[in-house]
Amino acid sequence: MKNHLKTAAPLTIEGLSVAYQKKPVLRGVSFSIEEGELIGVIGPNGAGKSTLMKAALGLIPRLSGEVLIYGKPYRQQRRLIGYVPQRESVDWDFPTNALDVVMMGRYGHLGLFGRPGAKERRLAMECLAKVGMADFATRQISQLSGGQQQRVFLARALVQDAKLYFMDEPFAGVDAATEKAIITLLQELKRQGKTVIVVHHDLATVEEYFDSVLLLNVELQAYGKTEQVFTQQMLQQTYGGRLAFLERGGNARLAVTKG
Amino acid sequence: MSDFWILLTGSLVASCCGILGAFLVLRKMAMIGDAISHSVMPGIVIAFLISGSRDSLVMMLAAMACGLLAVFLIQLFQQSGIQSDASIGVVFTAMFATGVLLVSLYARQVHLDQDAILYGEIAYVHWNTWTLNGVSMGPIAVWLLGITLTVILVVIGLFYKQFKLCAFDPALAAACGIPVALFHYLLMGLVSMATVSSFESVGAILVVGLLVIPAATAYLLTERLSVMIAMSAGVGIASTFIGYGVATVLDASIAGCIVSAAGVLFILALLFSPSHGVIWKKWRLRRLAQ
Numbered sequence: 108m109k110n111h112l113k114t115a116a117p118l119t120i121e122g123l124s125v126a127y128q129k130k131p132v133l134r135g136v137s138f139s140i141e142e143g144e145l146i147g148v149i150g151p152n153g154a155g156k157s158t159l160m161k162a163a164l165g166l167i168p169r170l171s172g173e174v175l176i177y178g179k180p181y182r183q184q185r186r187l188i189g190y191v192p193q194r195e196s197v198d199w200d201f202p203t204n205a206l207d208v209v210m211m212g213r214y215g216h217l218g219l220f221g222r223p224g225a226k227e228r229r230l231a232m233e234c235l236a237k238v239g240m241a242d243f244a245t246r247q248i249s250q251l252s253g254g255q256q257q258r259v260f261l262a263r264a265l266v267q268d269a270k271l272y273f274m275d276e277p278f279a280g281v282d283a284a285t286e287k288a289i290i291t292l293l294q295e296l297k298r299q300g301k302t303v304i305v306v307h308h309d310l311a312t313v314e315e316y317f318d319s320v321l322l323l324n325v326e327l328q329a330y331g332k333t334e335q336v337f338t339q340q341m342l343q344q345t346y347g348g349r350l351a352f353l354e355r356g357g358n359a360r361l362a363v364t365k366g
Numbered sequence: 367m368s369d370f371w372i373l374l375t376g377s378l379v380a381s382c383c384g385i386l387g388a389f390l391v392l393r394k395m396a397m398i399g400d401a402i403s404h405s406v407m408p409g410i411v412i413a414f415l416i417s418g419s420r421d422s423l424v425m426m427l428a429a430m431a432c433g434l435l436a437v438f439l440i441q442l443f444q445q446s447g448i449q450s451d452a453s454i455g456v457v458f459t460a461m462f463a464t465g466v467l468l469v470s471l472y473a474r475q476v477h478l479d480q481d482a483i484l485y486g487e488i489a490y491v492h493w494n495t496w497t498l499n500g501v502s503m504g505p506i507a508v509w510l511l512g513i514t515l516t517v518i519l520v521v522i523g524l525f526y527k528q529f530k531l532c533a534f535d536p537a538l539a540a541a542c543g544i545p546v547a548l549f550h551y552l553l554m555g556l557v558s559m560a561t562v563s564s565f566e567s568v569g570a571i572l573v574v575g576l577l578v579i580p581a582a583t584a585y586l587l588t589e590r591l592s593v594m595i596a597m598s599a600g601v602g603i604a605s606t607f608i609g610y611g612v613a614t615v616l617d618a619s620i621a622g623c624i625v626s627a628a629g630v631l632f633i634l635a636l637l638f639s640p641s642h643g644v645i646w647k648k649w650r651l652r653r654l655a656q
Contacts, residue, residue: 215542
């Protein structure tokens, strides 16, 4: 006797294809994810990982296919979604401070004319505190380190109070402390029953971080539980032989080789 | 009395341009402002040929249509793979040339000389007045600019958070359901409107100076968007007063002096700004090295 919201998956994608200038970036991608999981999207450069996210969020036009968020089109479900773009996608010299950036996460909830006020400020401060950035609230964003900027972006996603999060390489170029803070936060989100999809590059941490893995290289290579899908054979297939496996002490360690 | 009207007109131009310029500079679209200001030229001439007057609503609308057409074409060319600076260059020079061509073809009919379009004639603003029921209502340019400034303040005031988010992070804006393209064209429409209202006073070329220079100056002086917008307008108004004063003393082009004054203020900010200033930075580095 499950209700509709329970039965509908957080994200279902059917036959998604996207092309830039006639060159297909994604071809016939179909999958459906389970609620309450941390899901890693893995694949080589140019595999279409960011494109998959942007197409799912309706930020870029798709050639064909259907995207459903909890069983409905994206337009009707915007408030259920939080998005963390790549850190380099914005200008960090913009005249604003950390608190203000986090408050931008509430804009989607404010309607056409609503203005951010005391409530938004309070929520933003709470989220800054959750990522350990409360002391930097009034800091000009260009004066934050890369890791701190990434935390501000995460706080901005948290304040959106979503059920399904899309994060585009949140671990890129951050120090060990920030990486630890981010993964703690992701696990906290999972405990709250939220679903998080993360574009990830570091193969060494995949098994530790993610419940499920989506292997992508233009086409969907595999999707499933990490222990079943994250295998040497599947990775070789995804990376097209550009992967070197370093056997050390019985554990297979991975490294992506250039070429 | 003419001093008053000239300074008022200049301040209105500076306010319109300063507010919009802040968004253009932050979105790295300063040169789009340049493109729009040149591209409205054919619109102005065509509207003038049709209506026979240079103060009509027709002129405003035709020029705005041309400005938006330029923005649309630039975007279209970019999407078809042409470099963004190249497509700006292609569109605005071609449209401006069309305007020059039209003026030269119909020069005798239109009483519209190229110098006036390019450099403006703010000194004559107070001669061109209108009357309502026999009462003189003051210079038309002041009314036109006043209406434009009101429209800008209302639109930016109502949709401040949308414009801000579109400028900072268009991807998040789109994900939040803000129609990014609509706000882009809305901003460009306002820039076209400001350009047309200003062209008579400061001309199509110098209006770019007032769109970009005060905003770039304000960018160096503050780290808050709302303050940057206010300062941008303030720097523009200060330039108007300084420029007009200098022009009176030197008996030189008023618009030229205003934009030169803006340039001087920009250099001062570049050197002495507490946060971005070259001199302070040097000084701090020296302190650190000791």
